[in-house]
Amino acid sequence: MLGLMQNHPLLISGLLDFAARYHGDSEIVSRRVEGDVHRTTYAQVRQRAAQCAHALDALQIAAQDRVGTLAWNGYRHFELYYAVSGSERILHTLNPRLHPDQIAWIINHADDRAVCFDLTFAPLVKAVAKRCPGVKHWIALCEADTLPAELAATVAGVLSYEALLAAQSSEYPWPVFDENTASSLCYTSGTTGHPKGVLYSHRSTVLHAYAAALPDVMNLSARDAVLPVVPMFHVNAWGIPYAGALTGAKLVFPGPALDGKSLFELMRDEGVTLAAGVPTVWLGLLNFMREQQVRLPALQRTVIGGAAAAPAMIRAFEEELGIHVLHAWGMTEMSPLGTLCSLKNKHLKLDKASQFALQVKQGRPIFGVDVRVVDGNGADLPWDGKSAGNLLVRGPWIASDYFRSEAPSPLQDGWFPTGDVVTIDADGYIQITDRTKDVIKSGGEWISSIELENIAMAHPGVAIAACIARPDPKWDERPLLVVVKREGATLDRDELLRFYEGKVAKWMIPDDVVFVPAIPLGATGKMLKNRLRDELVGGKPSAPQP
Numbered sequence: 366m367l368g369l370m371q372n373h374p375l376l377i378s379g380l381l382d383f384a385a386r387y388h389g390d391s392e393i394v395s396r397r398v399e400g401d402v403h404r405t406t407y408a409q410v411r412q413r414a415a416q417c418a419h420a421l422d423a424l425q426i427a428a429q430d431r432v433g434t435l436a437w438n439g440y441r442h443f444e445l446y447y448a449v450s451g452s453e454r455i456l457h458t459l460n461p462r463l464h465p466d467q468i469a470w471i472i473n474h475a476d477d478r479a480v481c482f483d484l485t486f487a488p489l490v491k492a493v494a495k496r497c498p499g500v501k502h503w504i505a506l507c508e509a510d511t512l513p514a515e516l517a518a519t520v521a522g523v524l525s526y527e528a529l530l531a532a533q534s535s536e537y538p539w540p541v542f543d544e545n546t547a548s549s550l551c552y553t554s555g556t557t558g559h560p561k562g563v564l565y566s567h568r569s570t571v572l573h574a575y576a577a578a579l580p581d582v583m584n585l586s587a588r589d590a591v592l593p594v595v596p597m598f599h600v601n602a603w604g605i606p607y608a609g610a611l612t613g614a615k616l617v618f619p620g621p622a623l624d625g626k627s628l629f630e631l632m633r634d635e636g637v638t639l640a641a642g643v644p645t646v647w648l649g650l651l652n653f654m655r656e657q658q659v660r661l662p663a664l665q666r667t668v669i670g671g672a673a674a675a676p677a678m679i680r681a682f683e684e685e686l687g688i689h690v691l692h693a694w695g696m697t698e699m700s701p702l703g704t705l706c707s708l709k710n711k712h713l714k715l716d717k718a719s720q721f722a723l724q725v726k727q728g729r730p731i732f733g734v735d736v737r738v739v740d741g742n743g744a745d746l747p748w749d750g751k752s753a754g755n756l757l758v759r760g761p762w763i764a765s766d767y768f769r770s771e772a773p774s775p776l777q778d779g780w781f782p783t784g785d786v787v788t789i790d791a792d793g794y795i796q797i798t799d800r801t802k803d804v805i806k807s808g809g810e811w812i813s814s815i816e817l818e819n820i821a822m823a824h825p826g827v828a829i830a831a832c833i834a835r836p837d838p839k840w841d842e843r844p845l846l847v848v849v850k851r852e853g854a855t856l857d858r859d860e861l862l863r864f865y866e867g868k869v870a871k872w873m874i875p876d877d878v879v880f881v882p883a884i885p886l887g888a889t890g891k892m893l894k895n896r897l898r899d900e901l902v903g904g905k906p907s908a909p910q911p
């Protein structure tokens with residue numbers, strides 16, 4: 366017997382309609398590429414998204430066609446999120462930090478019909494346009510009179526976004542269709558092999574937005590002002606553009622200005638209560654706030670994820686700045702939220718040190734994400750907080766396959782292998798010890814590169830640290846620590862290695878330290894350990910398998 370409930374599809378357009386109706390005057394504030402700060406509201410975004418959907422109709426972009434974006438976090442990008450998906454097309458957020466060859470490859474693989482871009486990325490568009498014959502329209506996110514004539518002359522099919530919208534009606538009857546219809550597309554950064562397309566659906570996106578807003582997740586409400594530092598081209602800014610509309614939260618978009626000073630000023634001026642981003646971006650903000658001795662009284666919490674947040678960073682936010690850190694873990698394939706670290710009622714009785722020991726973990730699964738930890742043979746390992754193995758996940762916002770992939774589905778008996786090595790404790794708290802390909806295998810034992818990095822990061826002379834495997838004739842691999850010193854710090858190899866004594870077993874202490882001016886970061890702000898391995902130790906022959 367089926368339930369007697371209305372079968373009303375979960376569609377992305379519904380989120381914006383809701384926000385426009387009940388939070389019509391909630392603000393969307395954006396630092397623009399032009400440098401100024403722009404203000405709009407959900408009600409106005411609803412109207413402009415309607416105009417944009419009409420413009421896409423006029424360009425004869427069909428339902429389910431892909432519309433690419435090369436854009437910073439800002440109101441026009443936000444309008445496209447709703448206009449493209451709401452009108453049954455597929456929003457394809459491209460990562461402009463990738464190499465132009467890779468961007469051209471991704472545009473062609475996705476078969477994008479149009480690409481909308483911030484003028485910052487005009488040189489990129491010029492570099493790839495000729496190689497992407499499937500793209501019929503290159504839409505510059507600017508007014509007609511700011512569209513550079515030279516761009517229009519060199520790239521066929523360049524249009525001004527504002528000119529396209531101007532003539533259109535601000536009413537658009539959003540189509541109603543199956544909630545499992547594809548809504549958006551995001552390629553993983555492809556640190557190994559070609560990038561892979563993750564194709565989200567309306568259903569997965571709306572369910573993920575509900576989950577993101579939960580109290581033990583981001584705890585979003587209409588009282589929040591949220592600033593996603595995480596780019597809208599990196600897994601849909603972790604779902605904040607959708608969860609923001611679902612809750613009516615004010616949204617604050619930083620545009621291209623991601624340095625500590627610019628972020629600080631925008632957060633201060635807009636009363637931001639929640640911000641979210643990868644650890645490397647927070648280093649800039651932390652340094653700025655420390656140097657200038659300034660604070661952000663309105664900022665209650667930050668979500669830090671995408672790579673391990675070092676305990677030293679979490680402590681600095683909590684104790685020096687009074688900002689609560691929510692450590693989160695996820696993947697492009699998971700929309701991306703998988704776990705988030707919040708305490709349970711029983712933990713409130715614990716002393717500060719025990720609470721902190723929990724808080725530095727990546728957290729426990731959100732309802733909707735099932736997890737397992739398995740050994741190399743696929744057998745379940747105990748949830749004892751010690752047994753490390755491969756993390757498998759499944760759930761309604763987790764990918765079942767990649768877009769236009771010729772390879773077999775990645776699923777193993779319905780479970781998605783994350784490529785992360787983890788422990789899970791009896792309460793379900795997950796700790797990521799490594800990515801499978803970064804684990805250091807020494808004499809048959811595993812050494813967690815994240816653990817060794819976290820220790821180095823707690824040394825006051827260290828700005829950032831990466832730990833990689835160096836091939837070793839006797840032990841197979843040994844840890845090598847790569848460090849960027851904090852400005853003005855005097856620190857040498859022996860002092861840093863002594864810092865490990867008593868913190869990990871002797872055999873886990875890195876063999877050596879290499880000081881470098883900078884650690885290469887990937888397109889989503891994560892440390893590129895494969896590049897470090899190539900440059901410093903001649904690569905890693907094979908990824909160890911658990």
Ligand code: ADP
Nearest residue numbers: 553554555670671672673693694695696697797
């Ligand atoms: P890519 O694989 O291109 O880097 P993702 O952005 O999807 O793409 O990265 C997901 C991976 O990032 C996870 O599988 C995990 O290894 C890592 N990661 C994400 N969040 C955390 C975290 N809080 N701690 C440690 N690793 C993390």
